[in-house]
Amino acid sequence: MTTMTNGADAVQNTFLGRFSVSQRIMLLTATVAVAAVALFVIVVRSLPGAPTALNLPWVLWAGAFALGEVLVVHWQWKRDAHSFSMGDLVLAVALFLATPTQLVTAMALGSGAALILHRRQRGLKLAFNVAEYALGAGVSLVVFHGLSAGLGPQLDWLAALVAVLSATLTADLCIFGIMTILEGRADGRKLVELLGLSVPFALGSAGMGLVVARTVVNDPAALALLALPTLLIVVAYRAYTGAKEQQDNLQLLHEVTSLLHTGDTQEALGDFLDSVRSAFRAEMAELVLLGPAGREGATVTRSREGAEPIVMAPLDDDQDHLRLLRLATASGALTTRTGTGRDTPLDTYAADRGLKDAVAAALRTEDRVHGLLLVGGRIGDVTTFTSRDLALLDTFARHVATSLERGRLEENLRQVTDLKEQLRHQALHDPLTGLPNRTLFLDRVRQAVDVAGRTRVWPAVVYLDLDGFKPVNDTFGHEAGDALLRTVADRLRGCLRPADTAARIGGDEFVVLLNGPVDRFRVARVVERIRAQLAVPVLLGDGVVTTVGASIGVAIGDVETPDADALIRGADIAMYAAKRAPGTDFLVYEPGLGTAADTGKDAAAELAAAIRDGELRTVYQPLVDLRTGRPIGAEALVRWQHPIDGTRPPDQFIALAEESGLITEIGAMVLDDACRQAARWVAQAPADADLLVTVNLSARQVADDRIVDQVAAALAASGLEPHRLVLEITETVLMHDRDAAAATLWQLKALGVRIAIDDFGTGYSSLAYLRRFPIDMLKVAREFVDGLGRDAHDDVITRAIVELAGTLGLLTVAEGIETNEQSRYVAGLGCDLAQGYLFSRPIEADAVGTLVAESWLSGIIGPRSLEEDRPGTAGELASA
Template structure:
């Protein structure tokens, strides 16, 4: 129903009301006239009034007819205006009922829906143009939209003949023309096809811009950013909102922002494209970043310039590479090392000035030539085959090369060659960096000689000997052969050095080396591994052959040699023999076996050779264990002091004691000094051991003296190492110990072995005199075993002579021993010394010695060595000894 028809309906209803009103008046008038029939006047008056009302109603009715005609004209005009506007709307519009049936449609809507003649049922025109999903959306909206309400359905796809099919936003407006009529909906179809296409294009170009690694941006004339792609935003570390619409100085350093704005103004002034390099200075760790920038003016549709666009590419890496290339070129030209660049076939492409200085060849002389022109011929083909094999396998080679200069002289260089390959691994170039090491090479050869040869004798040293022995051992093992090793040590060589000087000693060593070499085969090896120690390797030699060689060498060595001042000297040596593999299957073990045999030869009297036996190792191992454990024994207080009484031979009365050290081993029990004293002397522990004995002896003696158990005139004997006499603080330390323990010097006696005096020094004699002046007695121990002489015995400041037990034990059965004992007694008494006999085991020995006039004695006849507690209980606390 249109608007004019609605207006006509309203007018008709008004006229019907007026007629009803007029009929009511007439009916009322007739009623009133009937009631007033009795009165004519009344009837007349009512008639007049009724006629007046009818005229009024007639006039009103005419007026209303005029209004109705005017309203009909207005309605018609409104209908025409509505129809015109509806048909001329720039968008498709249609009026549908709640089921989507079309009431009205403008021209654009008709074009959208298509001619109605193509549809059998006009009710399906709208639904035929919609897909299933969009039908449901539109149907639900038609059902739910209320009068006066508006709903919008976006991106509704309308089927048609065009490609692509158009997309619309459907605006649904609920209409309310009359409450009696069915609900109607005005549908306005806004075509979004072009807009969506533009959006897609914009998204596409935005994606392209944001996918670029280059910075793409645009700014207006004042430097305010109009656009920036994602790469630029990522570089700045800012969001799009923080950049777009902002001036450069808000996100760039002020100096950079000003410089970039100046280049923008240049583009605006010339209105043309420019290309330049720009920098952005960021905080660490980025620093300065270099860009290659292309800037261009931006024009609007009218051709007016409104801003500047830019595309910047980060060339920092390229600039760094350029700087590196310049640096590399500078290094190439100024390097002190020669550099050669060749192609894959070793044709020389470039050389630096250092190459010319090193080789003497100019660049023009070698360009295009192969590197083989530099060869000296001193390295064989196998060397170069190995070099190129390494190059082809690893791509690099380093080593020494012997080349020839342009003047023909040879030189040695250290060369490092690297292959340059492309991405496929194909060799493009070779680069060689070379340093002149001629002087270093010569020095290394000299150092190598020094490292493997003895500078004094020219013989192989320990390092080269060990290498040769390892090779010989491997070859002998492989071929199941045997060989011999000799360890040669000169006898009393130290005496030569000390007496004649080291220069004469060196002369002797050179002569010994010459004699050893002359007495050996060509395949044998003699080496000097120490001061006066030599070793000899005898390949493919058995034990008998080795002994023959050793005997021959000893004979050669014994021949006189003229030393300084026309002195004729007969060198002697001790030789140890060991056999591979019986005496050792490793170089170290075999050498130790030979060393043990040599030590055994020295122990046996020197100037001989000894063959290694397993017993030697057993003894040596035992000695090693003792020396290892002895150091711990001193630290852990495992040593004990025992006391053996010294008695007057005439009546057996106690006159003192000898302090003797024992070792209380944790597992072996009590160990006698014969098993560890010599080891202590060998490893340098004897001084510490003597110091402990002296400290403990004086401490114990002090306790006995304080208790009144030690009588005046008794002496406690303590063994003393002659080396201690050379210590400058010996007297001071001894006096301090005597004072500390409150022991009288007259109660102490120092026993020094006879052989220690054979090489006495003047300071030792002075020290003995000082000891005597303090009241300390000095005794010579083991007298008769050290080849004593009256000449030196007369000079020694000693008080007591102790006869060695070896003479005492044999004097009653051996005439020689008896004569010696009698001689010692007479000589000692003649010198005014006291005698003490050691090792008295039976009464007959005591009586005989007493008859000879020996004053004191000690031995098992009186008592064995006792612990301090037992000695005190048995000898000191007994009333018989008081």
Template sequence: MLITTALAAVAVALFVIVVHPLSGASTALNLPWVLWAAAFAAAEAFPVHVQVKKDSHTFSISDLVLAAGLVLTIPGHLVVAQVVGQGAALLLHRRQRGLKLAFNTALFALTGSVATTVDAVLSAPISETWYWLAALAAVLCANLVGNASIFAVISVSEGRVDLRKFVEMCTPTVPAAIAAAAIGLVVARTVTSDPAALALLALPTTLIIVAYRAFTKANLQQENLRRLHEVTALLHHGDSHAALGEFLTSVRSAFRAEMAELLLLDTSERELPTVSTSREGREPVALEPLQDDTQYEGLLRLATAAGVLTTRAGVGRGGQLDAYASDRKLKDTIAAVLRTDDRVHGLLLIGGRHGEVSSFTDDDLALLETFSRHVGTSLERGRLEETLREVTDLKEQLRHQALHDPLTGLPNRTLYLDRAKHAVESAARTHDWPAILYIDLDGFKPVNDTYGHDAGDLLLRTVADRIRGCLRPTDTAARLGGDEFAIVLGGPIDRAGVTRVIERLRSQLEVPVDLGDGRMATVGMSIGIALGEEGIGDADVLIRQADAAMYAAKRSGGSTHLFYEPGIGEHTDTRQDAESELTAAVQNEEFVVAYQPLIDMRSGRPIGAEALVRWQSPTKGLRMPDQFIPLAEETGLITDIGAIVLRDACMQAARWVRSIDPEDELLVTVNLSARQLQHEGLVEEVRAALTESALDPHRLVLEITETMLMHDRDTAATTLWALKDLGVRIAIDDFGTGYSSLAYLRRFPIDMLKVAREFVDGLGRDANDDAITRAIVDLAGTLGLLTIAEGIETTQQQEHVAALGCDLAQGYLFSRPVDADMVMSLVRGESWEDIPGQETSERVSKAG
């Protein structure tokens, strides 16, 4: 109060004695002082806060207005306009009252009077060319006087004088004031010399202001996300008391507040409500039973209706919150209800914003509401420790699935390649060279074709178990796909050692496998072996050698093993013949595209299809993708095949669209291979296909696997964002079977998640598959992504995915892959019975 009184007295004296008699500069314009007051008010409405522990001060573009006013108006009018304009902004916009308003108003009067006085004193001996120096010095002096006044208040409140704080205050504000004043003088000089040039100055100034505000808003959003992550992560602490204390302390720190309080209700109504509190200078109190909840009941009613509440300096919404803030001697308070769906879990309250100038803003309310939603979600899932354990277990399951074959439990190709690479790199240092074995089962296909896939799967699982039992703990057995296996034998090992392992393998496979119902089967092995040695520092070399030796063993009649020797794969072999045949197929355009309908689970109608490539070989008939796609990937021909599929899919989808209402939803999905994603011309290929077919880009969905994304994240991100810019949609195929890292869902522009067939197969029979599928659908819903369930073959699976909330589905229950004309008939609304020569989807499903 004494400082405020002193400031006001000095300001009045300086104004009456010095400022009021001053005449305006020769450049002064005849503008009403009210316009200057409006400019000061606008400048004060957008301040920048500088926080110094419990206190804060602001600087704004009012220095720009002040500098321009020193040149363009009468000093007395300028000071009056500053006091009225900035004072009105504080009263009406910032809702300041009492001593705080009086202090700031006196400060405006003093700094305005100081600025006009200094400008008048310094401009007298300076020529008109250099008058701007006097104005800059005047603004600088006014800024220093303002800082000194605020520093005096801080020193009184803290009971000590620390000059370093004054320097810290001046460090950001003085340069900002000079910069703002310089801009104001440029505006003033432009007005006096060439007013029309203000239009040129307005454009870059507006752009700079807009860009700055956008940058600061984005910065604030990023900071709030970081705070949200850090603060809500504390809820997963093992000790609930410690977790709540740390949580509330972190929330209080995030909002720069004196107090944070959490009221928790027991939804079972068996226990009393509890309150947890963190207050500055005191130890946090966690889960203290609340005996008298009268005040909180009123707050809960208000917050439940409004979502969030606020009271600012005693002027707020809801008398209950005003009373709450008053009882705890808090100048302002914000509160948000903890709610999920239709259940209320409690109330989160923040009170006492640090600083005389700053108070809680609408952004603080939005951030608090976000915090409350996260806390409510955690409470909905039960005890925090149990939630953490479930999430950890699920993450471990997904990690295991990403690196292991789901059928046999053996490491998959990804983990196998990693183990092989590690073994070779380690041998380069220790000289304990490993051996690589490639195994192809002889006689598996007849078993699979004769007895069915279930019998084939049982045979593969039994073979995998027997292979595993023949190896040491340091060795690795993997299933690469189909009936192909691979083994890394840790070094040191020689031919004799490898031969002993192979003898154990053969003795195990000679024992017939019981397939049930009295059916027995025996399979052999064609094995290729590559021995590590000095000079081979790359695992890929050993892998290629083992692969070549295995094909040579296969050519020799099978059920044998060969060690790699130079030249073993150089002569024309089956693989080279297959490559030549596939190359000719691409040149002769022997590929056709089939389409498997996509079904909208809500309406039950087809809304598009997935494009599936087939090879119509003149000599071998129709060949399925698994018979040529792996070879196409290895040879690079997959990019040409993919381009054929993409063009056909876009052309056919455009036909379908023309046959329906343009407003109807219709999609066509196309798989991208790893080679295609790395292909430099992919984006242009997609653009050309869309242009040629005139298909709306949003109707094209490009499917990729998780593993493809993680091989080269930077390249994948660049390519996917470029595709997204075309307007197409991106789907993750077989989600949950790859890396399943939630990080890429933020980094990459994902629109859809496809629930893997492995999980759909186990719905209703395997609790783990149920839990994982539910988690994937919930995750997609949270992120605003669509979900597609693939491999629907039974009514039970259909009912399960529908109950879980999947958006789309496909599978033999609805239809096998069909030609494009059939899809057009379906999306047009015709039933299977209406299409001549076609079976119903039900009969096709049962027949297949």
């Protein structure tokens, strides 16, 4: 027996004649009800019961009709859903075993109760279906009694079949009337479709009912025998359908999830959701994907019937999805049908979007939640999402999460591999010219010398210093200078064999490794090619053309060459000699041509001139309080702004300054500037800001008798409070002359300044000096910070240093913080201060003052991206 459904649950607001659609449906319902009552009162009530009728309470028949209405087979056709109940079977039995009044009353009330309690029908739809049941029952009784009288007892079964078919035809005509009102026109094909679906099922149900009725009349005990094969058939059918459904679901799961790995990612997501929506026969399917950092970067992809798909759109208002995600994560999967009054987040979400029901599941793997898969709006009024749908969606979600995880892992591995290769290339090549840098060049020279030690095939090193580069840089700017350097690098490559190596080791200095066998004649030919290329004019842009020359020195290896460093140093000496001999094509290093001392004297003189000419300047790297996130000062660092080479990192001149004694002059300059700038920061900051500045003291400065007076003078001249100055020394300084160092540090301490141990743990790390010397602060070396979370030894050492400092009442500073993970790790250990590229690169003093002042107004200093302004070498952080 069929009942009225509408797949879209929407009434088109069409106006026919004087009445609206809803009014016409009400009119039809009233007509059917009146016809049912009239037929019952005028005809049915006076009909006699069948000779085989039993004296049973009508309530039992009502229960039978209710049960028949609960046992429903649903048929989905496009957007229309049809339900075929077992009511036809009960009707066929009742024609023989119930009185007419019992049949009509039980069918109307029993089926109506099932519609209310089981299908949750209300209002006009319920009234229409009850009226249609009553009319169908009356029509079937009239047909049955009319045909039975003419056919006789032997063919009363045929009369019953025709009676059930007449009830089915009555129901189909009533439903066709509703469809005609909704669509505004009568479509005969729809009636044919209805009859084609309902008549075969009605005949089958009626046939089973006749078997039951005859069995009851002739041999009631045989019902048990009939029940057994019937039960077996039902069980076998359910087992078959369950296995078939499972097989179909597995195939569907494979087909749908495979869409995520084919073609364009965005197109694949759209096809995937279209397939999911089709598989669940739903109006909408939605996939929410969380970003790598959880909520940040979340996207939504949505497929909805009749609407353009939305693919990976930013999730702006994500509160609903986050609530659903938390609920689904805790519960595994969710299902709802709106109007039940539960008011869960999924109920609210579905109702707000006009969905009558919905099902959702979290995309989970072992270590994280990737997002949410949601399907809503089951097409058809008589069906909704079941526990099987819930289990299937949960399986879908897990497979999708696994696919995403695998895809992300593969992508991450590829990115890590590419990044490692990129970092390796960057670490070993000059960023401007792309040539190998000093590190890679030295490694290749070492390999060549090692091989030559076994084969006696010796290499040569050619050292070039460009002549005329500084005027180009000063006159036309750094961009022109960079263009000139790139051109020279390209031309050098063209002068060499694939086995040879050209490198840029700084400024306008280039070196070339010529793999053996090499002699003076071959070197002369290479130099000739290089000079010919340098003589070709270089176009710098805007019509500017220039040429440069070069001072060239050569060192040819032989059995007397001790190592690669000596070979390079020999070429360097020969180059300086060639520079002092204008007009020389090139010079080959020979003992006595020049000495390292001579070269050192030239370099020391250049450094002294740089100090005198103000080429050295002080920059500052902010120190951040890990407890508040505010910058509380900075460390003073020194840089050499060379007029030709550009910025020279400290590792290129600090060692020379130590050897030549110029470090004391540099240190005094940095100390004076640091105190003066720190006093300015204090003046700009609020009165309660506990600001400080740290300055490195070298071994020579600690050993200098004037250091205490220099510090006192710097404090007095700047007006800086002594406790705001932190003097940093290394463990090695303390070990040279303990008594003298202790005396100096105690005198400095008497001034009120604070003392810090720099790079603690990398030197002697004797616990005795922590008691003997007036130490206030320990700085955890960047070597240990770099390994945090990756090297268990570094983790243990860092933890031990922080705990030791805490026990002794010392502050701790973590150097070289470059990642959020490192920052969180040292903060979790209880470290007090931190500095590194995560927070800021070394900046000018004015920028520090602004940063400090703004932080007290806005809160904290934000972590910087590691890609911002990363220096070319780690040595740029080293201080004097």
